[in-house]
Amino acid sequence: RRAQEVINHCWAQGDKNPVLFIHDVGAGGLSNAFTELVNDAGRGARFDLRAVPLEESGLAPKEIWCNESQERYVLAIAPESLPQFQAFCERERCPFSVVGVATEERQLQLVDEGAESPVDMPMDVLLGKPPKMHRDVKTVAREFQPIQLTGVSLEKAVIDVLSHPTVASKRFLVTIGDRTVGGLSHRDQMVGPWQVPVADCAVTLADYAGFAGEAMSMGERTPLAAINAAASGRMAVAEAITNLLAAPIELPRVKLSANWMAACGEPGEDADLYATVKAIGMELCPALDVSVPVGKDSLSMRTQWTAEGEKKKVTSPVSLIVSAFATLADVRGTLTPQLNRDIDDTTLVLVDLGKGRHRLGGSVLGLTLGQPGDEVPDLDSPQDLINLVNAVNALRAQGQILAYHDRSDGGLLAAAAEMAFAGQVGVSLNVDMLVTEGDGISDSRMDSGDAKNWAQQVSARREELTLKALFSEELGVLLQVKTEDRNAVMQTLREHGLSKYSHFVGKTRPASSSIDVGKGQLQVWRDTKAVFSASLFDLQQVWDSVSWKINQQRDNPACADSEHAAAGVPSDPGMHVSLTFDPLENVAAPYLNLSRPRVAILREQGVNSHVEMAYAFTQAGFEAYDVH
Structure with a gap:
C-alpha cells in the first residue's frame, strides 16, 4: 500500500512525474526487471548488488540478482528528480534504495564489493535477437460423438x-x-434492487466528479478446447467483448490481457496451443482491430500421482482466459x-x-x-x-x-x-x-422417413x-x-x-x-x-x-x-433509494466567503477509502487534510 501511494503521488505530478519508467518484479527477479527496464530505453546499466535491501547478508550474488521476492518495483528516475521522489517515499514511510545507473554503453555490469563482477556482458547477448524456437509437433486426431438428446x-x-x-x-x-472500495465503483457484480449477481461487466469511474470511466470483463471457453482448441480461443475473446458490450465501448479502444495455460509436451497439446495462439494473435484480434498488449502463461498444466500402485495423470486442455478493458467517455450508457x-x-x-x-x-x-x-x-x-x-x-x-x-x-x-x-x-x-x-x-417439411411414424x-x-x-x-x-x-x-x-x-x-x-x-x-x-x-x-x-x-x-x-x-x-420489495435531501444542492455555497473548517482524514497502512472520504468532506464545505 505504501508503494502504491508513492506511485500515485508520482503520476499525480503530470508532466513533472519523477518516474520515467516502472517495472514490477516478477519472474526472474531483478535480473529480468532491471534488464528490461534499461533495454527498453536502449541503454546499458551498472548495478551495485550490495545496495539492494537485504534481510540476510549472506546471500550469494545469484540469490540477490535472481530471487523472485514479490511486492517490489524497479523504477528509472532522472537524477534531478531524486530528491522529490525521496520526499514522497519518506512521507509514506516507503523503503527504497538507489542500486544503479543507466549508461550509454549497452553493457550490463553487476558490482559486488570486494569481489569480481558477477555479471559483465553486452546487453545484446541477453536481449538481442535469439534464434526462434523450433518445435516439431503433431496434431492428434480425436473422435467425438454428437450429443444424444433422445428422451431428455x-x-x-x-x-x-x-x-x-x-x-x-x-x-x-x-x-x-x-465491492465499493475507494468509492469509484459504478457497476459491480450485483444488478438491480434485489442485488442479483448477473452483471456482464464491471464499470469504474475515473474520478468523483465526472462521468468518464473504465469497463472490464472476462471471457473463457475452456471446455471447448478439449474438442477444438482454436474455436475455444476465438469464443473466449468474443465472450469477453460481448460481456464488455454492456458498456458503451469502441472496439479500437479495447485492450485484452491473455492468460494462456496448457500441458506442453503432452500429445497434441503443443499443436493445439500453436493453433489457438495463431487464431487469436494473427487472425481474430487484427481483424477486430483489438490489441493484446499483456498476458502471461502457465505451460505445465498437468498433475501426476500414484494410487494403489497405479500411476495416474490429469492434464488440462489449452485454456485461454481473456480479460478485456476499455475506457469510457460516459459510464451512464452502461446496460444491465x-x-x-x-x-x-x-x-x-x-x-x-x-x-x-x-x-x-x-x-x-x-x-x-x-x-x-x-x-x-x-x-x-x-x-x-x-x-x-x-x-x-x-x-x-x-x-x-x-x-x-x-x-x-x-x-x-x-x-x-x-x-x-x-x-x-x-x-x-x-x-x-x-x-x-x-x-x-x-x-x-423435413424428410421424416417412414410415413406411418411421421407425427411421432x-x-x-x-x-x-x-x-x-x-x-x-x-x-x-x-x-x-x-x-x-x-x-x-x-x-x-x-x-x-x-x-x-x-x-x-x-x-x-x-x-x-x-x-x-x-x-x-x-x-x-x-x-x-x-x-x-x-x-x-x-x-x-x-x-x-x-x-x-x-x-x-x-x-x-x-x-x-x-x-x-x-x-x-x-414479496421482497428490493432496495430503493429514498433521499431526504437534494443531492445537487451545494451545502457549502452559503459559506464560500468564510474560511472552511479543517478536517483531518486519518490514514494508516491498509486504509483504502481516504480519498473518497476527503472528497465527501470537501463537497460538504470542509478543507480536508491527509494525516498518517
Missing part, C-alpha cells in the same frame, strides 16, 4: 443446467468482499441484464451470431448429460462481431435497449432466466423461430431442436426492447447485416400486464403450447443452491439457510 426431459435439463456450478449463482464469491418491469409490453430479441447452428459441443447441457459432444460453437466471421458492436451501440444511442445480456454458459434459457431474476418479472419465451433446420425450412418422429425432432435452441452456447445477445419499437430495432439490425439472424423470442409479463399467463414465471412456448413453465421463485432457488451449499460449509449454516430462503421471494 426439458424440465430436468432446465434444473440441471441452472444448478450446474458453471451457470449457478456466484453469490458466495461476491458477498464476502467489499435487469428486465424493465415498469413498461407493460416489451419484447425479447435474440441476436444469434451462431446463425441457427445450435452447436452443443462443450456445453453445460452436454456436461450434465456426461456427453462432451462433437461440434462446438465458434466465431465463424469476425465481421459479425464487429457488426454486433456497432448495432448495439446504435440502439443504445437511440435509447431503444431496456436490458442487455450476452448468451453464454447455459444458453438462451440461462440468459433469459438471469434477466428475469434481476428484474423479478415473468418471461414467456417462444422458440418457434429457432426450432427449424439449419436452412430455415420448417420441420414440418416430427414431435421427437422438435423436442431435440427445442433443447438445442435453449441450451446451445453460440455467441449472441438477448435484448429487451419496447414492443412498439420492434420494427425500428429490426431496421437498425438490418442496417448492420444482422436482421437475418435476429429473432423475437419472447415477451415479458410484468404485474401491470393485461395478460395474466406467465406472470411470475418463466415459460417456454412452442407451437402455441407451453412446453415448460415454472415459477421464478422456484427457479431462482435452484439457481442459488450452489452458493447456499458452499455458504453452509464456509459460514454460519443458519445464516446461509436464511439468505438462501430469501432468494427470489416475490
Whole structure:
C-alpha cells in the first residue's frame, strides 16, 4: 500500500512525474526487471548488488540478482528528480534504495564489493535477437460423438443446467468482499434492487466528479478446447467483448490481457496451443482491430500421482482466459441484464451470431448429460462481431435497449432466466423461430422417413431442436426492447447485416400486464403450447443452491439457510433509494466567503477509502487534510 501511494503521488505530478519508467518484479527477479527496464530505453546499466535491501547478508550474488521476492518495483528516475521522489517515499514511510545507473554503453555490469563482477556482458547477448524456437509437433486426431438428446426431459435439463456450478449463482464469491472500495465503483457484480449477481461487466469511474470511466470483463471457453482448441480461443475473446458490450465501448479502444495455460509436451497439446495462439494473435484480434498488449502463461498444466500402485495423470486442455478493458467517455450508457418491469409490453430479441447452428459441443447441457459432444460453437466471421458492436451501440444511442445480456454458459434459457431474476418479472419465451433446420425450412417439411411414424418422429425432432435452441452456447445477445419499437430495432439490425439472424423470442409479463399467463414465471412456448413453465421463485432457488451449499460449509449454516430462503421471494420489495435531501444542492455555497473548517482524514497502512472520504468532506464545505 505504501508503494502504491508513492506511485500515485508520482503520476499525480503530470508532466513533472519523477518516474520515467516502472517495472514490477516478477519472474526472474531483478535480473529480468532491471534488464528490461534499461533495454527498453536502449541503454546499458551498472548495478551495485550490495545496495539492494537485504534481510540476510549472506546471500550469494545469484540469490540477490535472481530471487523472485514479490511486492517490489524497479523504477528509472532522472537524477534531478531524486530528491522529490525521496520526499514522497519518506512521507509514506516507503523503503527504497538507489542500486544503479543507466549508461550509454549497452553493457550490463553487476558490482559486488570486494569481489569480481558477477555479471559483465553486452546487453545484446541477453536481449538481442535469439534464434526462434523450433518445435516439431503433431496434431492428434480425436473422435467425438454428437450429443444424444433422445428422451431428455426439458424440465430436468432446465434444473440441471441452472444448478450446474458453471451457470449457478456466484453469490458466495461476491458477498464476502467489499465491492465499493475507494468509492469509484459504478457497476459491480450485483444488478438491480434485489442485488442479483448477473452483471456482464464491471464499470469504474475515473474520478468523483465526472462521468468518464473504465469497463472490464472476462471471457473463457475452456471446455471447448478439449474438442477444438482454436474455436475455444476465438469464443473466449468474443465472450469477453460481448460481456464488455454492456458498456458503451469502441472496439479500437479495447485492450485484452491473455492468460494462456496448457500441458506442453503432452500429445497434441503443443499443436493445439500453436493453433489457438495463431487464431487469436494473427487472425481474430487484427481483424477486430483489438490489441493484446499483456498476458502471461502457465505451460505445465498437468498433475501426476500414484494410487494403489497405479500411476495416474490429469492434464488440462489449452485454456485461454481473456480479460478485456476499455475506457469510457460516459459510464451512464452502461446496460444491465435487469428486465424493465415498469413498461407493460416489451419484447425479447435474440441476436444469434451462431446463425441457427445450435452447436452443443462443450456445453453445460452436454456436461450434465456426461456427453462432451462433437461440434462446438465458434466465431465463424469476425465481421459479425464487429457488426454486433456497432448495432448495439446504435440502439443504445437511440435509447431503444431496456436490458442487455450476452448468451453464454447455459444458453438462451440461462440468459433469459438471469434477466428475469434481476428484474423479478415473468418471461414467456417462444422458440418457434429457432426450432427449424439449419436452412430455415420448417420441420414440418423435413424428410421424416417412414410415413406411418411421421407425427411421432416430427414431435421427437422438435423436442431435440427445442433443447438445442435453449441450451446451445453460440455467441449472441438477448435484448429487451419496447414492443412498439420492434420494427425500428429490426431496421437498425438490418442496417448492420444482422436482421437475418435476429429473432423475437419472447415477451415479458410484468404485474401491470393485461395478460395474466406467465406472470411470475418463466415459460417456454412452442407451437402455441407451453412446453415448460415454472415459477421464478422456484427457479431462482435452484439457481442459488450452489452458493447456499458452499455458504453452509464456509459460514454460519443458519445464516446461509436464511439468505438462501430469501432468494427470489416475490414479496421482497428490493432496495430503493429514498433521499431526504437534494443531492445537487451545494451545502457549502452559503459559506464560500468564510474560511472552511479543517478536517483531518486519518490514514494508516491498509486504509483504502481516504480519498473518497476527503472528497465527501470537501463537497460538504470542509478543507480536508491527509494525516498518517
